[in-house]
Structures are given as C-alpha cells and as structure tokens.
Amino acid sequence: MQNIALLGFGRIGKKYYQTSLRSKHIVINKILKKRVINLKIPNVKFFKNFDLLNRDKNIEAYIIATPVESHYEYARKIVNKKKPFILEKPLVANYEELIKLYKICKNYKHSIFVNHIDLYNPAFSAFLKNLKSIGTYKKIHISYGKYQKIKKFNIRNKKKKFFLPSFDWLPHPLALSVKLVGFPKKISIIKNKIIIKNNYIFQNSNIELKCKKKIVNINFSNEYSIAKRRIKIKGSKGTLIYDGYKKNMLVKKNNKNLFKKINFKKIEPIENLLKYFNYSIKNKSNINDINLAYKVMKILFIINNKMKKKLKFNL
Numbered sequence: 001m002q003n004i005a006l007l008g009f010g011r012i013g014k015k016y017y018q019t020s021l022r023s024k025h026i027v028i029n030k031i032l033k034k035r036v037i038n039l040k041i042p043n044v045k046f047f048k049n050f051d052l053l054n055r056d057k058n059i060e061a062y063i064i065a066t067p068v069e070s071h072y073e074y075a076r077k078i079v080n081k082k083k084p085f086i087l088e089k090p091l092v093a094n095y096e097e098l099i100k101l102y103k104i105c106k107n108y109k110h111s112i113f114v115n116h117i118d119l120y121n122p123a124f125s126a127f128l129k130n131l132k133s134i135g136t137y138k139k140i141h142i143s144y145g146k147y148q149k150i151k152k153f154n155i156r157n158k159k160k161k162f163f164l165p166s167f168d169w170l171p172h173p174l175a176l177s178v179k180l181v182g183f184p185k186k187i188s189i190i191k192n193k194i195i196i197k198n199n200y201i202f203q204n205s206n207i208e209l210k211c212k213k214k215i216v217n218i219n220f221s222n223e224y225s226i227a228k229r230r231i232k233i234k235g236s237k238g239t240l241i242y243d244g245y246k247k248n249m250l251v252k253k254n255n256k257n258l259f260k261k262i263n264f265k266k267i268e269p270i271e272n273l274l275k276y277f278n279y280s281i282k283n284k285s286n287i288n289d290i291n292l293a294y295k296v297m298k299i300l301f302i303i304n305n306k307m308k309k310k311l312k313f314n315l
Helices: 011-020 050-054 068-081 095-105 122-129 165-169 171-181 269-283 290-310
Strands: 002-007 026-032 045-047 061-064 085-088 112-115 139-145 186-197 200-210 215-221 228-234 239-243 250-253 259-261
Touching (some): 002 269, 011 269, 045 050, 061 068, 112 269, 112 290, 122 250, 139 171, 165 171, 165 290, 200 290
Parallel strands (some): 002 026
Antiparallel strands (some): 186 200, 239 250, 250 259
C-alpha cells in the first residue's frame, strides 16, 4: 500500500482523492491545502505548509495538483527528496521554469508522471493499436474543449503572466499530437477568436501543426455546448475515431461505411494513471514522462506567444 501526499485540494485534487478511495494500492493520507477551513476527512491530515508535510518520512510519493505557478518549486523540492511524483498539466508557468525543470528531471531515477490524461485512457491505447488498420493517412483532426466560464481577470496572475483558456486546455490535444507524430516543424494559428461576455472570456481557436509527412489540425473552444475530446483520422482503408467522452467508446469505419466497435477493457483514465503510478513505485520501474511533457510545453509556449501577438485589443 503506497502512502501518497497530495498537494492541492481544488477540483483536480479532489478528483485524485476520490479516485484513490477506489484503489486497493494507493492511500492519500496527507493533503496540502493552504486554506484549511473546517475540513475533516477520516484518516487524512491536512497541512498548510509544504515544508512541514515534507518532513514526514513515511511519504512514499507525491501528487502535485496545485496552481501552475507553484509546480516548479514543489517539483524541485520533491526531486531533491528523491521521490516519485505525478505532476498536473500544464507543467510550468513559463519557459525559464520549463528549461530548469527539464534539466533536473530528464535523468531522474524515480518515476515522473505528467497528467496528460488521454494517454492513460484505454480507448486511446486501443486507438494506437488499430491505427495501422486504416492504411496511409496525411491529416489528423483533433477537437477539444467544453463550455467553461472563465473570468476575464483570471487570465493574468499576480505576476502578470498571460494565460488564455487554451493554456490550460491545449496540453491534452498537444500530448496526443506529440504521441502520434512527434514535434512539429511548423506551428500556425489559423484562427484565434476571443469573445468577452459579461466579463467572461471565451476562446475559439484553430491550430495547425506540420510534422514530417503529417498535418495535425486542432480545434479548441471553451464555448462548445457539447463537450469534445475527439481525434479523427481518415486513412486509405477507413476512418478511426477516438472519443474520450463517450464512455471510452472507440469506433472504426470501414470502406462499406459500416461502424464497428473495438473492444477493450474499460477503466477511468485517472484510475488507470494511479494504477500505473503504483506499479512503477512498487516495481521501481521509473517511468518518466518528462520528455513528452517538455515537447508539449515548448509547443504550448510558442502557440501562446503567437496568440498574444495576434490579439487586437488589451485584455
């Protein structure tokens, strides 16, 4: 049984905790939350200070689910303690932190998992296994996002860093793209429409990534009425579709226009992530996601800078 310390108890932190309750292998019994107001959970101790929490010698691993501005500092301290950890996306808040984090983590002798959650979705694993069945293809279409009201002032933090809604959402489809075709040779912003409604910011973007012989087209919006988490690839022998929101449903379309379900073992992606994390700790397999995550963040910073330059008004 692995004793895990959870840093952060917001929406994502609570998701980790609730998922851990279903796990036979992971116990979250220490939680970092700077504002602890009448929080009482059986067998869980809350800490307001990371250094106090970090003194506990029984902690075997960490999950970092705090705001992105604190990711680098927490990751650095955990690396110094030589413990495995999961790090939420986006990896870091700026390019300087990315370079520093990559240097200290690229040869790390303990597991580092980055929560690009689709990569831990059994549907995506099945998608990869069946990719050859559709023959040759040139284009990959990815649609991502859902309706999410984001207050205008939340796109800038106290240090005046600039975070559009896409900064939080795009790591997911970018991770899928990097996994499928690698780092792009050219990155283009085809569309980046910003709409302000009642002091909320909505973004509709289309991004094109040109890789060796493939083109990845990503549509993102936090204004979708129906949530989208979808990859579609049309090949010479058929079409393959990944949909992360349809109960892990995967469909292949053959040349006769018939749809065929592809069977695989269903499991919640975050539960699958914790399962792999536990396995890596128990077997000391030292799985390291940092190389893929580094590429994802480099692309994300390029996109974010390009989008900033195209904005015609001051947010």
